Amino acid sequence: MNSKVVTINDRAVPLDVEPRRNLADFVREDLLLTGTHVGCEQGICGACTVVRDGRPVRSCLAWAVGCEGSNIRTIEAYDDDSVMIRLREAFSAEHALQCGFCTPGMLITAQDIVRRFAGQTIDDERIRYELSGNLCRCTGYVGIVRAIQRVLAGYQDEKPEVAPLGALETLDLGDLDAIPVEEGASAAGRAATRSQVDGNGRRIESTFELPHPPASVWTVLRDELPSVVACLPGAELTRLDDDGTLAGFFNVKLGPVAARIAGEGTATFDDDTWQGRVDGQGSDSRSNSRAKGSLSFQLEAAGEAQCQMTVAISFEMSGALAQFSRGGLVEEIVSVLIEQFQANFDRHMAGEAPLETRSLGLFQLAWMALRRWLRRLL
Numbered sequence: 001m002n003s004k005v006v007t008i009n010d011r012a013v014p015l016d017v018e019p020r021r022n023l024a025d026f027v028r029e030d031l032l033l034t035g036t037h038v039g040c041e042q043g044i045c046g047a048c049t050v051v052r053d054g055r056p057v058r059s060c061l062a063w064a065v066g067c068e069g070s071n072i073r074t075i076e077a078y079d080d081d082s083v084m085i086r087l088r089e090a091f092s093a094e095h096a097l098q099c100g101f102c103t104p105g106m107l108i109t110a111q112d113i114v115r116r117f118a119g120q121t122i123d124d125e126r127i128r129y130e131l132s133g134n135l136c137r138c139t140g141y142v143g144i145v146r147a148i149q150r151v152l153a154g155y156q157d158e159k160p161e162v163a164p165l166g167a168l169e170t171l172d173l174g175d176l177d178a179i180p181v182e183e184g185a186s187a188a189g190r191a192a193t194r195s196q197v198d199g200n201g202r203r204i205e206s207t208f209e210l211p212h213p214p215a216s217v218w219t220v221l222r223d224e225l226p227s228v229v230a231c232l233p234g235a236e237l238t239r240l241d242d243d244g245t246l247a248g249f250f251n252v253k254l255g256p257v258a259a260r261i262a263g264e265g266t267a268t269f270d271d272d273t274w275q276g277r278v279d280g281q282g283s284d285s286r287s288n289s290r291a292k293g294s295l296s297f298q299l300e301a302a303g304e305a306q307c308q309m310t311v312a313i314s315f316e317m318s319g320a321l322a323q324f325s326r327g328g329l330v331e332e333i334v335s336v337l338i339e340q341f342q343a344n345f346d347r348h349m350a351g352e353a354p355l356e357t358r359s360l361g362l363f364q365l366a367w368m369a370l371r372r373w374l375r376r377l378l
Contacts, residue, residue: 004068009033009077015065024048026064027074035075035104039135046134049105050074056112056133075104083114083151083160090150096143102136109134110148118155129318205312206338212349214299214307218274220349221297225267231344231354232337244268250282259284261291274299291317311338 004015008031017026024041027033027050036059039047043061050059051073078084087110091097096106113130127145136144210217221228229237229248239247247264265280281292293315302308344354 004065006064006067006070006072008072009074015068017064019063019065021064022060023050023062023064023067023072024059027059027072033074033076037101037104039101044135045102046105046109047102049108049134051108051112056109075108078107078111081111083111086151086154087111087114087147090147091144094143094147094150096147098136098138098143102134105134106131106136106144110144110151113148114151114155115160117152118158118160120152121156122152124149203312203314205310207308207310208338208342209302209306209308210342210346210349211306213305214274214301217307217309217349218271218299221276221299222269222271224348227348228345231348232341233344234337240267246278246280259289261289263291289317291315 005012006015007013008027013031015026017030024036024038027036028038036050037047038060039045041060043058046058048059049056051057052062052067052070054071084107087107091103091107097103109131113127124145127148128141131141131144131148225240225246226237229235234251235248236251237246237248239245244267245264246267247262250259250261250263252259252261261282261284263280263282265278267276267278269276275296275298277294277296279294281290283290293313296312298310300308300310347354
């Protein structure tokens with residue numbers, strides 16, 4: 001038990017709950033805010049979506065005590081929200097409500113879409129992409145997409161009004177999207193990660209320190225790339241030609257979605273500036289998922305015997321895995337990957353084999369997130 005406090009729907013609520021209690025169960029069972037629905041309990045379906053500090057998140061994947069100091073908004077807090085009023089009317093008019101189970105999560109995501117794209121013209125494909133993190137098991141998304149288009153059409157010449165709820169001010173999603181996932185973590189030698197929207201995809205940049213001279217690290221990156229790739233959980237490099245052309249696989253398993261993405265790309269290195277880049281694309285036929293993107297890295301000296309590495313990943317995903325391309329989940333995934341890469345790279349520099357982690361799994365993700373949360377408390 002603890003005495004932490006979280007703000008939920010403009011009300012300070014003590015977090016006197018067990019550390020393992022998730023946010024979805026907390027708001028439903030302890031606060032009786034049952035508009036938040038629990039579907040898959042694995043972060044897949046989006047029925048439990050709430051807004052945390054201005055961003056839609058899966059409440060079934062968030063520990064309640066980990067939300068200390070956060071501003072949480074559930075579907076019950078949108079009664080007087082101008083955008084939500086229009087969305088409710090549009091969902092009814094376009095027969096988008098269907099069975100209603102996914103509706104709270106759909107409405108919260110739709111509200112996020114309208115606020116971000118108000119004043120713009122976007123096509124149905126873009127709306128479906130934005131909705132890819134919310135699953136509907138009824139007749140489809142046609143009515144939902146039409147409802148969102150209807151509301152967007154009403155905002156061509158105006159911006160959404162400020163939400164009337166006291167503590168909830170107008171949300172600058174652009175700034176909030178760049179909030180560091182682990183602010184200040186770099187001071188302790190761990191990765192500091194930032195995430196932001198990049199076109200139709202996302203760019204995630206992480207900086208961390210390594211206890212090795214930069215020249216030694218660069219030599220390993222430059223000359224031992226297969227071993228370096230093996231430090232990233234789930235990654236396999238099967239071919240590397242002299243001109244930098246490469247091929248390999250990336251294995252990932254999150255909830256019911258398992259993918260083995262076969263990809264190819266090109267690696268380039270600049271020995272003068274200690275910068276490198278890998279551009280590539282790939283697909284997985286089983287989950288019908290596709291991904292393309294780039295990974296760039298740069299070394300800087302940080303003293304005589306250590307260096308600082310900055311890794312930036314820009315990517316776009318489609319298919320089943322696209323549901324993980326927005327919100328806090330993808331940041332958590334990348335944070336776990338970078339944290340394990342950092343640990344395995346240290347082991348490689350010390351002449352030790354990387355820890356055996358064949359792919360990224362949901363349990364592993366939750367465990368690593370819990371470890372980072374515990375570290376932040378210390």
